[in-house]
Amino acid sequence: MSDTPQDMSTDQRVKDFRDTFMKMSDEISKVIVGYKDVINNVLTALMCRGNVLLEGVPGIGKTMLVRTLGEVLDLRFRRVQFTADLMPADIVGTQMIAQDDAGNRTFRFERGPVFTHCLLADEINRATPKTQSALLEAMEEHSVTVAGTRYVLEEPFFVLATQNPIEMEGTYPLPQAELDKFIFKLDVLFPGLEELDEIIVRTTYEEMPPVNVVASGEEILQLRKLVLEVPIAPHVEDYAARVVLATQPRSEFATELVKRYIRAGSSPRGLQGLILAGKVKALLDSRYCVSCDDVDEMAVPTLRHRIQRNLEAEAEEVSTDVIIADILEKIPQTVEAV
Amino acid sequence: MARTQAIVKVVGRVTGRVRMWRLIEALVRACKWVLWGALPVYIVNLIWSLPLVVLLLPPAALVVFFIVFGVKLLSGVNRFEVAKVIDDQVGLKDRMTSALYFERLGFSGGLTDAAVDDASQLAERVDPGRLSVGSMPTQTVAVVVLVALTVVVAVGPLNIADWLTADKETTVTEEAADAQKKLDGPTEVPVAALPKAMEPVKRKETLEQMTKLESERPPERDPDSMDIEMDPDLEDDIEAIKASISLKDMEDVEEAFKDDQKTSDPNERQERPPKIAPLDKELLDDIVRSKKEKMKKGEGSKDDAIGIAVKMPAKPGARQKGGPRKGRGGHGGGDVGESGDTKGPPRRVNIPGRDPLIVESRRSADIIQKTDLERVVMNELMMRLSMEDVRVVGKAASVPPKFTEQKRDPVVEETVPLGLRGYVQRYFEGLAAE
Numbered sequence: 119m120s121d122t123p124q125d126m127s128t129d130q131r132v133k134d135f136r137d138t139f140m141k142m143s144d145e146i147s148k149v150i151v152g153y154k155d156v157i158n159n160v161l162t163a164l165m166c167r168g169n170v171l172l173e174g175v176p177g178i179g180k181t182m183l184v185r186t187l188g189e190v191l192d193l194r195f196r197r198v199q200f201t202a203d204l205m206p207a208d209i210v211g212t213q214m215i216a217q218d219d220a221g222n223r224t225f226r227f228e229r230g231p232v233f234t235h236c237l238l239a240d241e242i243n244r245a246t247p248k249t250q251s252a253l254l255e256a257m258e259e260h261s262v263t264v265a266g267t268r269y270v271l272e273e274p275f276f277v278l279a280t281q282n283p284i285e286m287e288g289t290y291p292l293p294q295a296e297l298d299k300f301i302f303k304l305d306v307l308f309p310g311l312e313e314l315d316e317i318i319v320r321t322t323y324e325e326m327p328p329v330n331v332v333a334s335g336e337e338i339l340q341l342r343k344l345v346l347e348v349p350i351a352p353h354v355e356d357y358a359a360r361v362v363l364a365t366q367p368r369s370e371f372a373t374e375l376v377k378r379y380i381r382a383g384s385s386p387r388g389l390q391g392l393i394l395a396g397k398v399k400a401l402l403d404s405r406y407c408v409s410c411d412d413v414d415e416m417a418v419p420t421l422r423h424r425i426q427r428n429l430e431a432e433a434e435e436v437s438t439d440v441i442i443a444d445i446l447e448k449i450p451q452t453v454e455a456v
Numbered sequence: 457m458a459r460t461q462a463i464v465k466v467v468g469r470v471t472g473r474v475r476m477w478r479l480i481e482a483l484v485r486a487c488k489w490v491l492w493g494a495l496p497v498y499i500v501n502l503i504w505s506l507p508l509v510v511l512l513l514p515p516a517a518l519v520v521f522f523i524v525f526g527v528k529l530l531s532g533v534n535r536f537e538v539a540k541v542i543d544d545q546v547g548l549k550d551r552m553t554s555a556l557y558f559e560r561l562g563f564s565g566g567l568t569d570a571a572v573d574d575a576s577q578l579a580e581r582v583d584p585g586r587l588s589v590g591s592m593p594t595q596t597v598a599v600v601v602l603v604a605l606t607v608v609v610a611v612g613p614l615n616i617a618d619w620l621t622a623d624k625e626t627t628v629t630e631e632a633a634d635a636q637k638k639l640d641g642p643t644e645v646p647v648a649a650l651p652k653a654m655e656p657v658k659r660k661e662t663l664e665q666m667t668k669l670e671s672e673r674p675p676e677r678d679p680d681s682m683d684i685e686m687d688p689d690l691e692d693d694i695e696a697i698k699a700s701i702s703l704k705d706m707e708d709v710e711e712a713f714k715d716d717q718k719t720s721d722p723n724e725r726q727e728r729p730p731k732i733a734p735l736d737k738e739l740l741d742d743i744v745r746s747k748k749e750k751m752k753k754g755e756g757s758k759d760d761a762i763g764i765a766v767k768m769p770a771k772p773g774a775r776q777k778g779g780p781r782k783g784r785g786g787h788g789g790g791d792v793g794e795s796g797d798t799k800g801p802p803r804r805v806n807i808p809g810r811d812p813l814i815v816e817s818r819r820s821a822d823i824i825q826k827t828d829l830e831r832v833v834m835n836e837l838m839m840r841l842s843m844e845d846v847r848v849v850g851k852a853a854s855v856p857p858k859f860t861e862q863k864r865d866p867v868v869e870e871t872v873p874l875g876l877r878g879y880v881q882r883y884f885e886g887l888a889a890e
Contacts, residue, residue: 128570349568351554353536406571409550
């Protein structure tokens, strides 16, 4: 990564992207046992300029994952524990009266924890919707507005939020508008036997191994540019669009499951995330263009939190993952002549 | 185009095979859709033989569906589609397809060129001969089973309809054999079957009796010809009867006897000849004489007495024992005639030395009226008289527009009376002439 992108060939840039990505994944895996897919998807979201919502029971390493990510990327890391009495000012900052040497008192903006590179919003569903909405602007536009003044966040900005799917008392489910800001929603499942044994070895016999810094913030931005350059053929775009449209129960592409169990489908932002994630996937596969398989692979984490189930689906415990899998099975990868 | 030359070359070599597989897919689809409908038809044909046209429908539908699916599937076979097939088979993940699209759309630079070059390099390594560009559709097995089942049902040995026909033929043959046995068997009737054997004899007697009655029955007259054109001899007979025995004559007879009753002197009245035609008198005398003889022999009956219209009274001496009775008759004091008429039968007048005629009823005039011949005459007269005051207000042809045509079924059929048939016929002939 010593040469500038202009000096490197396309092949080299793609190779550098894949190497950097894999190094970051490996470094995080030093601390986080298992969850390779979760780690890769978090890094993919980072390359796509997206935010990630991690859902899992407490104690399985969500916070550790985000903290390690910050260390690997040599980025500033802040953590905010969301509670019911947390206020928006506690996140974005507030105006405070300050007195200078001359004795003049003026308002001074005290920056909140959102002013960082990597923000961990732990148990985000425990805060009130008002506080949750304080993150909306930061997540989408990478800026915050306080007292009429807009503050641009330093890039790369990245929000990882966690929520507990079990303990729901005293929580406020995230509104759909905020959910739509997350490019991925990743289910962090409970580790298996092998992973638990490895966790015991790593954490109880010795200290946590130190992680190396793999890439800087600037390098991450360069990798993001490369992602945007990846071309996509019309038939793949068409396929991705049809998949997203199929999540709408009133769409002509909607499957029977969608018509029966879905109340509202994905937004166009879901399609954007799907294409970007596909591009990252193509680069990681040493390809220069997106394929329909990339769309298929990234459809579940990209669309699962953008689809609203109806009461019937909740009663019958039909998950969005099942519905998306049904969509991918039913929507053909046809090729239209241009 | 030069960049994608290798891709186009591979695609060109595979296109023909892709088309063939598409046709196979079209055939499988057509079979799937058609055979589900054809199988029940052929099963029904096993039981009830269907017309040949119905049996030919499934093959015709198969051909139509095959053409439709084939055209639809083959129309989608372009080089992008073939490249997609190759990508899927080789695992190139849309590299060749995307490269063709980029070339077609004129994309270039950066990763696009890299994508096209990468696809071209991979295309050179692809061996079209080893590509299995098509695979049997997933429903092929089910369709093959369905085809086999349909063939067995349609042209196989199972044919219940033939079996049923064969059973019917066997039954008919057995019945014919039984009939032949009966014909060839002994003609002697068993004793137990004698009552049944006697039955035709009774029937024969009945038939003979009916034949006899039929022969005695007067021949049927054609009402049309009778009404339209009456036999001249018959007309003469009618006129003769009307002239001889008419209502006027009978009224004269009655008035003559009333006059006799009003006369106080029986002798004077006795000398007055009755106002009755000599022929009628002789006829009446004969009738009365014959009735008397029958009564003496005990052959007469009450009915006969009622049917006698004119009769001679009892001997005058027998009627004069109680003297002349007063009153107008009736059950209390009057002598009710044998006809039972209580409305004032004329008092019997004792005429010594003679047997005066007493008219008890006017039934003598009704005898002729009860015959068909008299009804014909009376109807003729009634119709002619009734038509005299008819005033024509319009033509019959103006009626049909207001007439709602009815079906044949609800029309009530009524038998036109014998005497009116001619006029009904003329009426409708008149309508036809209009």
